[in-house]
Amino acid sequence: MRTSISLFSIISAVFLTLNAGNPVFEGWYADPEAVIYDDTYWIYPTYSQPYEKQVKMDAFSSKDLLHWTRHENIIDTTAVQWAEKCLWAPAALRHNGKYYLFFSANDVHPGETGGIGVAIADSPEGPYRDALGKPLINDNVNGAQPIDQFVFVDEDGSIYMYYGGWGHCNVVKLTDTLTELKPFEDGTFFKEITPEKYVEGPFMFKRGGKYYFMWSQGGWTGPDYCVAYAVADNPLGPFDSRGEILKRDEMIGTGAGHHSVIHIPGTDDYYIVYHRHPLGADDGNNRVTCIDRMYFDTEGNILPVKMTFDGVEPRTLSDLEKN
Numbered sequence: 001m002r003t004s005i006s007l008f009s010i011i012s013a014v015f016l017t018l019n020a021g022n023p024v025f026e027g028w029y030a031d032p033e034a035v036i037y038d039d040t041y042w043i044y045p046t047y048s049q050p051y052e053k054q055v056k057m058d059a060f061s062s063k064d065l066l067h068w069t070r071h072e073n074i075i076d077t078t079a080v081q082w083a084e085k086c087l088w089a090p091a092a093l094r095h096n097g098k099y100y101l102f103f104s105a106n107d108v109h110p111g112e113t114g115g116i117g118v119a120i121a122d123s124p125e126g127p128y129r130d131a132l133g134k135p136l137i138n139d140n141v142n143g144a145q146p147i148d149q150f151v152f153v154d155e156d157g158s159i160y161m162y163y164g165g166w167g168h169c170n171v172v173k174l175t176d177t178l179t180e181l182k183p184f185e186d187g188t189f190f191k192e193i194t195p196e197k198y199v200e201g202p203f204m205f206k207r208g209g210k211y212y213f214m215w216s217q218g219g220w221t222g223p224d225y226c227v228a229y230a231v232a233d234n235p236l237g238p239f240d241s242r243g244e245i246l247k248r249d250e251m252i253g254t255g256a257g258h259h260s261v262i263h264i265p266g267t268d269d270y271y272i273v274y275h276r277h278p279l280g281a282d283d284g285n286n287r288v289t290c291i292d293r294m295y296f297d298t299e300g301n302i303l304p305v306k307m308t309f310d311g312v313e314p315r316t317l318s319d320l321e322k323n
Contacts, residue, residue, distance in 0.1 A: 018066070018314065019066075019310040019311045019312060019313055019314075020065050020066045020291065020310075020311035020312055020313075020314065021309065021310060021311045022288075022290035022291065022292070022307075022308060022309055022310070022311040023278075023288035023289050023290050024043075024060075024065070024068060024289055024290060024291055024311060025043075025060055025068045025070065025289065027288075028047075028048035028049065028285060028286060028287055028288065029045035029046065029047065029048055029058070029275065029287065029288065029289045030045060030046045030048040030258060030275040030285075030287035030289070031045055031046040031088060031089040031090075031148070031201070031258045031275060032044070032045040032258075032259070032260055032273045032274065032275060032289045033045070033089070033090050033091050033092050033150075033260050034260045034261070034262045034271075034273040034291075035092045035093070035094075035260075035262075036262065036264075036265070036317065037094055037099075037124050038317075039063065039316070039317040039318045040061050040062065040063055040124075040317070041061065041062045041063075041065060041262065041317070042059060042060070042061050042092065042124055043059065043060045043061075043062075043068075043273060043289060044057065044059050044074075044090040044091075044092045044101065045057075045058070045060075045090070045275070045289055046087070046088050046089055046090070047087070048275075048285045048286070048287045049285055050285060051085050051086050051107060052085050053085075054085055054086050054087050054088065055076055055077040055083075055084075055085060055087060056073050056075070056076035056077070056087065057073075057074055057075050057076070057087055057090055057101075057103070058070055058071060058072050058073065058074065059071040059074045059124070059125055059126070061124070061125070063316055063317070063318070064314040064315060064316045065271075065291065065311075065312055065313075065314055065315050066314040071125040071126070073127075074101070074121075074125060074126035074127060074128055075087070075101060075103070075119055075126060075127065075128040077105075079119070079127070079128065079129055079130055080103075080105065080117060080119070080130045081130070081133065082105070082106075082113055082114070082117075082133070082134055082135065083105035083106060083114070083117065084105070084106055085105070085106060085107070086104070086105055086106050086107040086114075087103055087104075087105050088103065088104045088105070088107075088147055088148070089103070089104055089147060089148045089149070089201070089258070090102065090103045091103075091149050091150050091151050091161075092124075093151050093153070093178070094124070095153075095176075095178055096176070098120050098121070098122065099120070099121045099122070099123060099124050099126075099128075100118060100119070100120055100121075100131075100151075100178050101118070101119045101120075101121070101126075101128045102116060102117070102118050102119075102136075102149045102151060102161070103116070103117055103118075103119065103149075104116050104117070104146060104147040104148065104149065104163075105117060105135075107147075108135075108138065108140075108145065108146060108147075109140075109145075110139075110140055113135070113138065114135060114138065114146075115135040115136070115137050115138040115139070115146035115147075116135055116136050116137040116146045116147070116149050116161075116163060117130060117131075117132065117134075117135050117136060118130075118131045118132060118136050118178060118179055119131055131178075131179050132179055136179065136180075136181075137163070137172070137181075140166075141170055141190045142164075142168055142170055142190060142192040142194075143166060143167070143168040144163065144164030144165065144166060144168035144169060144170045144192070144194075145164065145165035145166045145168075146163060146164070147163065147164070147165040147200065148163055148164065148165055148200045148201050148202065148258070149161050149162070149163035150162050150163070150202050150203050150204060150260075151174070151178075152204040152205075152235065154206070154235055155206070158173065158235075159173060159174040159175075159176070159178070159182075160172070160173055160174070160204070160235055161173075161174055162193075162202040162203070162204055162213075163202065164194075164200065164202065165199070165200040166200075167194070167198060167199055168192060168194050168198070169192065169193055169194045169195070169198050169202050169215065170190045170191065170192055170193070171190075171191050171193055171235070171236060172189055172190055172191075173189075191236060193213075193236065193237050193239065195213070195215065195228075195230050195239055195241055196241060197217040197228065198215045198217060199215070199216055199217045199218060199219075199220075200215070200216055200220070200258070201215055201216035201227075201257060201258040201259070202214070202215045203215070203259060203260055203261060204235065205261050205263065207263075207268075207270075207296075207300070208300055209233075210231050210232070210233065210300060211231065211232045211233070211234060211235050212229055212230075212231055212302070213229060213230050213231070213232065213237070213239050214227060214228070214229040214230075214259070214261075215227070215228060215229070216228075216257035216258045216259070217244075217257075218257070220255070220257065220258065220284065221255070221284025222254075222255060222284075223248050223254035223255050223277065224247070224248060224254075224255075225248075225254075225255040225256065225257040225258075226244050226246055226247035226248070226256060226257055227244065227245055227246035227247070227256070227257050227259055227272075227274065227305075228241070228242075228243060228244045228245065229241075229242055229243075229245060229302055230242055231300070242301060242302065244304075245294075245302045245303070245304050245305055246259065246272060246274060246304075246305045246307070249306075249307045251279075252276075252279070252307040252308065252309065253276035253277055253278055253279055253290075253307060254276065254277045254279075254281075255275075255276055255277040255284075255287070256274055256275070256276040256290075256307060257274060257275065257276075258274065258275055259272050259273060259274035259275075260272075260273050260274075261273070261294065262291075264315065264317070265317075268296075269293075269315075270293070270294040270295075270296075271291050271292070271293060271294060271312060272291070272292055272293075272294040272305055273289065273290070273291050274289075274290055274291075274292075275287040275288060275289055275290070276288060276290055276307065290307070290311065291311055291312050292305055292306065292307060292308055292311065292312065293305075293312055
């Protein structure tokens with residue numbers, strides 16, 4: 001007896017096994033900040049070009065991790081009068097009904113104007129407008145260049161911002177307006193929490209009652225850029241370093257780092273969103289955005305991430321509770 005297979009079945013099987021592929025969208029983009037707003041994934045990356053051309057930011061949205069829509073020029077230097085170049089490493093947050101985009105600008109050095117700014121919009125695709133008319137953090141405190149900020153909201157409502165380049169990492173607290181620093185209980189505003197080998201790109205998330213502090217180490221233009229992490233019982237440490245979990249794969253790509261993490265609400269499913277240099281890339285700015293799964297062992301350690309060309313399977317959020 002001959003078994004017939006309908007065209008619909010074939011197409012359905014192909015669709016069900018179709019992965020997003022890496023990179024997830026075209027173009028040179030780095031430092032991806034990935035967030036979930038309702039039933040949509042958003043990625044806010046750095047426009048990876050020479051410093052003088054980094055005068056704008058684009059965003060990308062997707063319902064399924066497979067099909068991505070580009071939202072061009074959500075903010076640029078015409079909207080931030082104190083910024084001239086080097087719009088870097090956005091951090092995105094929805095708060096009190098508004099959408100906030102933290103960014104760094106000007107590759108600031110001591111005595112110069114630049115550093116970490118904050119912009120606000122009525123929708124996730126912008127346009128974003130400068131909320132302060134000046135940097136939120138301009139000065140180099142504890143040796144940390146004010147770049148690569150990440151905003152973490154703890155379960156008790158406390159809002160922390162981790163940031164810093166040049167091998168130093170600070171944490172500050174933000175007020176509910178997100179436009180001012182809030183003192184710690186001891187009256188100070190900045191605390192250095194730099195782990196060994198830290199370079200830049202901090203990220204924080206909480207799982208199983210533990211705080212996972214992540215960062216990038218190595219040189220961002222080179223092949224050995226990678227991601228490491230540590231664990232603590234509170235957001236200020238002390239942190240127990242656990243080692244590297246994302247690094248070069250000579251068969252896939254090099255310079256993998258400056259990442260963020262997506263956690264699917266109501267599950268224990270995690271994705272790491274990062275940039276890497278494609279094989280054969282001869283320019284440090286040749287960076288592409290990729291997504292791969294991130295897994296844990298039974299003791300809560302992050303397992304080494306396997307970089308892929310396939311990427312991840314489609315995943316919709318419409319059936320999950322809105323966050």
